[in-house]
Amino acid sequence: MKSFLISDNKDTLWGLRLSGIEGVLVNTDEEIKSEFKRVINNPEIGIVILTEDIFEEIKDEVLEFKLSSDTPLITTIPDIGGLRDKNFIMRYVKESIGIKI
Template sequence: MKMYLISDNVDTKTGMRLAGVEGVVVHEMEEIRNALDEALKDRDIGIILITEKLGKLIADKIKDIKLNYHTPLIVEIPDRHGTGRTPDSITKYVREAIGLKI
Protein backbone atom coordinates (compact mmCIF):
# COMPACT_ATOMS: atom_id res chain seq x y z
CA MET A 1 0.00 0.00 0.00
CA LYS A 2 1.17 3.50 -0.75
CA MET A 3 0.26 7.04 0.26
CA TYR A 4 -0.90 9.77 -2.07
CA LEU A 5 -1.05 13.53 -1.45
CA ILE A 6 -3.64 16.02 -2.68
CA SER A 7 -2.34 19.49 -1.84
CA ASP A 8 -3.00 23.13 -2.59
CA ASN A 9 0.63 23.96 -1.96
CA VAL A 10 3.79 23.14 -3.94
CA ASP A 11 5.96 23.24 -0.80
CA THR A 12 3.85 20.55 0.88
CA LYS A 13 4.04 18.39 -2.22
CA THR A 14 7.82 18.85 -2.41
CA GLY A 15 8.29 17.90 1.23
CA MET A 16 6.12 14.81 0.90
CA ARG A 17 7.88 13.86 -2.33
CA LEU A 18 11.18 13.86 -0.45
CA ALA A 19 9.58 11.30 1.87
CA GLY A 20 8.58 9.17 -1.12
CA VAL A 21 4.94 10.21 -1.36
CA GLU A 22 3.58 11.01 -4.82
CA GLY A 23 0.93 13.65 -5.17
CA VAL A 24 -0.73 16.45 -7.04
CA VAL A 25 -1.25 20.18 -6.50
CA VAL A 26 -4.77 21.43 -7.20
CA HIS A 27 -6.71 24.64 -6.59
CA GLU A 28 -10.11 24.53 -8.26
CA MET A 29 -13.08 22.53 -6.95
CA GLU A 30 -13.28 20.38 -10.08
CA GLU A 31 -9.55 19.63 -9.90
CA ILE A 32 -9.87 18.59 -6.27
CA ARG A 33 -12.76 16.22 -6.97
CA ASN A 34 -11.01 14.74 -10.03
CA ALA A 35 -7.79 14.17 -8.08
CA LEU A 36 -9.71 12.43 -5.31
CA ASP A 37 -11.67 10.28 -7.77
CA GLU A 38 -8.45 9.24 -9.54
CA ALA A 39 -6.82 8.34 -6.22
CA LEU A 40 -9.85 6.23 -5.26
CA LYS A 41 -9.52 4.25 -8.51
CA ASP A 42 -5.94 3.22 -7.68
CA ARG A 43 -6.22 0.11 -5.47
CA ASP A 44 -2.55 0.44 -4.44
CA ILE A 45 -3.29 3.66 -2.53
CA GLY A 46 -4.03 2.89 1.12
CA ILE A 47 -3.79 6.40 2.54
CA ILE A 48 -4.78 9.68 0.94
CA LEU A 49 -3.26 12.76 2.54
CA ILE A 50 -5.16 15.97 1.84
CA THR A 51 -4.40 19.44 3.12
CA GLU A 52 -6.92 20.82 5.61
CA LYS A 53 -7.83 23.72 3.34
CA LEU A 54 -8.85 21.35 0.53
CA GLY A 55 -10.51 18.99 2.99
CA LYS A 56 -12.83 21.78 4.10
CA LEU A 57 -13.78 22.53 0.48
CA ILE A 58 -14.92 18.95 -0.16
CA ALA A 59 -15.97 17.93 3.34
CA ASP A 60 -19.12 16.24 2.00
CA LYS A 61 -17.13 14.00 -0.35
CA ILE A 62 -14.60 13.09 2.35
CA LYS A 63 -17.37 12.23 4.80
CA ASP A 64 -18.99 9.99 2.19
CA ILE A 65 -15.71 8.17 1.56
CA LYS A 66 -15.05 7.70 5.27
CA LEU A 67 -18.54 6.25 5.77
CA ASN A 68 -18.80 4.06 2.67
CA TYR A 69 -15.29 2.91 1.72
CA HIS A 70 -13.10 0.42 3.57
CA THR A 71 -9.98 1.87 1.99
CA PRO A 72 -8.30 4.24 1.56
CA LEU A 73 -7.85 6.04 4.85
CA ILE A 74 -8.16 9.80 4.36
CA VAL A 75 -6.01 11.99 6.59
CA GLU A 76 -6.27 15.77 6.62
CA ILE A 77 -2.89 17.37 7.23
CA PRO A 78 -1.84 20.97 7.91
CA ASP A 79 0.17 22.70 5.22
CA ARG A 80 3.21 24.93 5.68
CA HIS A 81 1.02 27.71 7.09
CA GLY A 82 -0.01 25.54 10.02
CA THR A 83 -3.27 24.05 11.10
CA GLY A 84 -6.63 25.71 10.84
CA ARG A 85 -7.85 23.91 13.93
CA THR A 86 -8.59 25.54 17.23
CA PRO A 87 -6.43 24.52 20.21
CA ASP A 88 -9.25 22.44 21.72
CA SER A 89 -10.35 20.72 18.50
CA ILE A 90 -9.50 17.19 19.67
CA THR A 91 -11.32 17.70 22.98
CA LYS A 92 -14.32 19.08 21.10
CA TYR A 93 -14.25 16.11 18.71
CA VAL A 94 -14.26 13.60 21.59
CA ARG A 95 -17.05 15.50 23.35
CA GLU A 96 -19.20 15.45 20.20
CA ALA A 97 -18.41 11.83 19.37
CA ILE A 98 -19.03 10.20 22.75
CA GLY A 99 -20.74 12.88 24.79
CA LEU A 100 -18.10 13.10 27.52
CA LYS A 101 -16.46 16.25 28.71
CA ILE A 102 -12.75 15.70 29.34
Protein backbone atom coordinates in the same frame (compact mmCIF):
# COMPACT_ATOMS: atom_id res chain seq x y z
CA MET B 1 0.20 0.08 -0.64
CA LYS B 2 1.17 3.65 -1.37
CA SER B 3 0.34 6.99 0.16
CA PHE B 4 -0.79 9.91 -1.98
CA LEU B 5 -1.11 13.62 -1.20
CA ILE B 6 -3.65 16.05 -2.63
CA SER B 7 -2.46 19.56 -1.80
CA ASP B 8 -2.93 23.18 -2.78
CA ASN B 9 0.44 24.15 -1.33
CA LYS B 10 3.63 23.41 -3.26
CA ASP B 11 5.80 23.46 -0.11
CA THR B 12 3.73 20.67 1.44
CA LEU B 13 3.85 18.74 -1.82
CA TRP B 14 7.63 19.02 -2.10
CA GLY B 15 8.18 18.22 1.57
CA LEU B 16 6.23 14.97 1.33
CA ARG B 17 7.85 14.11 -2.00
CA LEU B 18 11.21 14.29 -0.24
CA SER B 19 9.95 11.62 2.14
CA GLY B 20 8.81 9.41 -0.74
CA ILE B 21 5.10 10.26 -0.87
CA GLU B 22 3.73 11.07 -4.30
CA GLY B 23 1.17 13.78 -4.73
CA VAL B 24 -0.51 16.33 -6.89
CA LEU B 25 -0.95 20.10 -6.71
CA VAL B 26 -4.53 21.25 -7.37
CA ASN B 27 -6.02 24.72 -7.61
CA THR B 28 -9.67 24.56 -8.65
CA ASP B 29 -12.69 22.74 -7.22
CA GLU B 30 -12.96 20.66 -10.39
CA GLU B 31 -9.32 19.55 -10.13
CA ILE B 32 -9.76 18.70 -6.44
CA LYS B 33 -12.86 16.58 -7.05
CA SER B 34 -11.45 14.78 -10.09
CA GLU B 35 -8.15 13.96 -8.35
CA PHE B 36 -9.97 12.75 -5.25
CA LYS B 37 -12.17 10.43 -7.33
CA ARG B 38 -9.16 9.18 -9.29
CA VAL B 39 -7.13 8.47 -6.17
CA ILE B 40 -9.84 6.68 -4.17
CA ASN B 41 -10.48 4.38 -7.13
CA ASN B 42 -6.81 3.42 -7.46
CA PRO B 43 -6.32 0.02 -5.73
CA GLU B 44 -2.58 0.70 -5.20
CA ILE B 45 -3.24 3.64 -2.89
CA GLY B 46 -3.80 2.81 0.77
CA ILE B 47 -3.62 6.27 2.36
CA VAL B 48 -4.91 9.53 0.91
CA ILE B 49 -3.49 12.62 2.58
CA LEU B 50 -5.41 15.88 2.24
CA THR B 51 -4.36 19.31 3.44
CA GLU B 52 -6.88 21.17 5.60
CA ASP B 53 -7.92 23.56 2.82
CA ILE B 54 -8.51 20.70 0.39
CA PHE B 55 -10.53 18.81 2.98
CA GLU B 56 -12.73 21.86 3.59
CA GLU B 57 -13.40 22.16 -0.15
CA ILE B 58 -14.61 18.54 -0.51
CA LYS B 59 -15.72 17.80 3.04
CA ASP B 60 -19.07 16.32 2.00
CA GLU B 61 -17.51 13.94 -0.54
CA VAL B 62 -14.84 12.82 1.93
CA LEU B 63 -17.31 12.15 4.74
CA GLU B 64 -19.64 10.28 2.38
CA PHE B 65 -16.74 8.14 1.18
CA LYS B 66 -15.58 7.41 4.73
CA LEU B 67 -19.05 6.15 5.64
CA SER B 68 -19.36 3.91 2.60
CA SER B 69 -15.87 2.43 2.20
CA ASP B 70 -13.03 0.97 4.25
CA THR B 71 -10.08 1.71 2.00
CA PRO B 72 -8.18 3.83 1.32
CA LEU B 73 -7.66 5.55 4.65
CA ILE B 74 -8.21 9.30 4.30
CA THR B 75 -6.35 11.63 6.62
CA THR B 76 -5.98 15.39 6.91
CA ILE B 77 -2.78 17.25 7.71
CA PRO B 78 -2.25 20.91 8.63
CA ASP B 79 -0.97 23.31 6.01
CA ILE B 80 2.39 24.98 6.33
CA GLY B 81 0.90 27.55 8.73
CA GLY B 82 0.01 24.89 11.29
CA LEU B 83 -3.23 23.46 12.60
CA ARG B 84 -6.07 25.92 12.08
CA ASP B 85 -8.53 24.40 14.56
CA LYS B 86 -6.59 24.24 17.82
CA ASN B 87 -9.48 22.60 19.70
CA PHE B 88 -10.02 19.85 17.14
CA ILE B 89 -9.05 16.95 19.42
CA MET B 90 -11.14 18.19 22.35
CA ARG B 91 -14.16 18.80 20.12
CA TYR B 92 -13.76 15.41 18.44
CA VAL B 93 -13.68 13.59 21.80
CA LYS B 94 -16.68 15.57 23.02
CA GLU B 95 -18.71 14.80 19.88
CA SER B 96 -17.67 11.14 19.74
CA ILE B 97 -17.95 10.18 23.39
CA GLY B 98 -20.20 12.87 24.73
CA ILE B 99 -17.95 14.08 27.54
CA LYS B 100 -15.96 17.24 27.95
CA ILE B 101 -12.39 16.78 29.11
